[in-house]
Amino acid sequence: MANIKSRTIPISVFGNVLKLLDNAASKMNVDPALMQYIKEPRRSTIVKLPVRMDNGEFKMFTGYRVQHSIVRGPAKGGIRYHPGVTLDEVQALASWMTWKCSVAKIPFGGGKGGIICDPRKLSIKELERLTRRYTADLIDVFGPNVDIPAPDVGTNSQTMAWIMDTYSMHKGYTSSSVVTGKPLEIGGSLGRVEATGRGVMFTVRECCQKLGMDISNSTVSVQGFGNVGSVAADLLAAEGATITYVSDQYGAIHNPDGIDIQKLLKHVEKRKKVVGFRGAKKCKPEDVLFAKVDILIPAALENQITKANVRKVRAKVIGEGANGPITPEADAILYKKGITVIPDILCNAGGVIVSYFEWVQDRMGYFWEEAEVNRRLEIKMVEAYDDVQQMADDENVSLRLAAYMIAIKRVVAILELRGIYA
Ligand code: NAD
Numbered sequence: 001m002a003n004i005k006s007r008t009i010p011i012s013v014f015g016n017v018l019k020l021l022d023n024a025a026s027k028m029n030v031d032p033a034l035m036q037y038i039k040e041p042r043r044s045t046i047v048k049l050p051v052r053m054d055n056g057e058f059k060m061f062t063g064y065r066v067q068h069s070i071v072r073g074p075a076k077g078g079i080r081y082h083p084g085v086t087l088d089e090v091q092a093l094a095s096w097m098t099w100k101c102s103v104a105k106i107p108f109g110g111g112k113g114g115i116i117c118d119p120r121k122l123s124i125k126e127l128e129r130l131t132r133r134y135t136a137d138l139i140d141v142f143g144p145n146v147d148i149p150a151p152d153v154g155t156n157s158q159t160m161a162w163i164m165d166t167y168s169m170h171k172g173y174t175s176s177s178v179v180t181g182k183p184l185e186i187g188g189s190l191g192r193v194e195a196t197g198r199g200v201m202f203t204v205r206e207c208c209q210k211l212g213m214d215i216s217n218s219t220v221s222v223q224g225f226g227n228v229g230s231v232a233a234d235l236l237a238a239e240g241a242t243i244t245y246v247s248d249q250y251g252a253i254h255n256p257d258g259i260d261i262q263k264l265l266k267h268v269e270k271r272k273k274v275v276g277f278r279g280a281k282k283c284k285p286e287d288v289l290f291a292k293v294d295i296l297i298p299a300a301l302e303n304q305i306t307k308a309n310v311r312k313v314r315a316k317v318i319g320e321g322a323n324g325p326i327t328p329e330a331d332a333i334l335y336k337k338g339i340t341v342i343p344d345i346l347c348n349a350g351g352v353i354v355s356y357f358e359w360v361q362d363r364m365g366y367f368w369e370e371a372e373v374n375r376r377l378e379i380k381m382v383e384a385y386d387d388v389q390q391m392a393d394d395e396n397v398s399l400r401l402a403a404y405m406i407a408i409k410r411v412v413a414i415l416e417l418r419g420i421y422a
Pocket of ligand 1 (some may be wrong): 094152225300348
């Protein structure tokens with residue numbers, strides 16, 4: 001779970017996405033009115049949720065669900081439980097999902113949801129009641145053909161199981177494909193838990209190959225050791241890279257000779273934090289972002305590298321495991337400095353790709369072996385990376401700009417075929 005206490009979002013994240021889209025559109029020949037249409041979320045729902053707490057009293061919570069786009073298919077995207085959730089943030093995350101699914105060439109639009117709450121301060125029963133009430137209030141918003149949630153920061157497979165059950169009870173039949181990221185027993189996919197981190201590894205590997213960097217001779221710094229960061233670190237280490245810095249919300253550790261990620265995983269399983277691991281020394285959290293390493297993986301939160309600190313970044317390649325860890329201003333500076341950034345909508349698309357596989361398997365009622373899931377994921381990630389790299393080379397732009405250009409182009413192409421019901 002991500003940093004609950006100290007997280008603030010001073011910058012409008014949705015404003016950042018709009019800037020990125022305008023930037024990409026300025027390089028393309030897209031009708032401005034059409035652009036306006038595809039930039040705006042199509043539907044934003046706010047729900048006020050009374051929840052009975054364990055002490056018998058009711059407490060009110062606020063929840064959101066934003067469907068940014070259904071042009072390419074049902075809205076798809078996670079649900080975040082965090083005290084810092086805002087409509088602005090949920091709109092940004094929903095929009096990113098539209099562009100991510102388009103880059104990954106999967107038949108989904110973009111959606112995202114969130115509840116303003118601190119899941120660490122709620123009991124399991126309170127979390128269950130909150131989740132069921134949120135689902136019940138959004139019963140006509142969700143659906144396997146309409147809008148399909150998944151876990152995000154502060155939620156997990158158990159949350160998805162409660163949503164699936166509540167939705168199914170209201171409909172009167174079991175509908176496993178209404179959510180992804182479910183436990184295996186109720187229709188989850190093998191390989192889903194590791195999918196985002198695995199996708200990060202694939203794109204970093206492809207990028208290193210393109211830049212002529214030998215991954216097995218590379219050093220790596222990872223910010224965030226949750227689902228994405230820990231798997232990415234583990235798989236990059238398996239590729240031969242040396243992981244020299246790792247952090248989480250409680251602190252950071254460093255070992256110039258390499259941190260044994262398998263041992264660190266065992267340590268974190270017991271102690272719930274990276275600090276205290278015997279195979280590394282404690283360091284300052286900011287050292288992780290500004291380390292002199294070949295590869296930096298920000299895999300925690302938004303707005304970590306900003307105009308204020310970007311000049312301290314010394315990595316050669318940055319793979320955005322998190323969504324939006326670099327602000328647009330900082331991104332422009334990194335590009336000028338010659339630092340290659342693999343953008344979030346490409347780098348962390350592995351999660352939604354395997355979510356798509358999960359949805360397909362649920363609808364077929366037939367489940368693939370893990371090796372099959374990973375094989376198909378690799379094909380999709382490498383294809384997406386190649387498409388983006390090709391566009392970047394052709395247009396002489398950053399990978400981020402290229403990814404947005406491809407994403408917009410694909411959404412516009414579908415709109416041209418479907419027409420606008422105006
Ligand atoms: P998580 O809750 O499992 O892990 C987050 C990690 O970040 C934790 O280790 C936490 O301690 C750490 N962290 C929080 N604040 C920090 C700080 N200030 N400094 C350093 N570390 C900090 O979440 P996750 O699922 O790994 O998601 C991480 C990011 O990746 C989020 O931006 C999420 O939206 C994005 N993402 C996740 C997935 C997925 O499938 N899980 C897919 C795409 C994108």
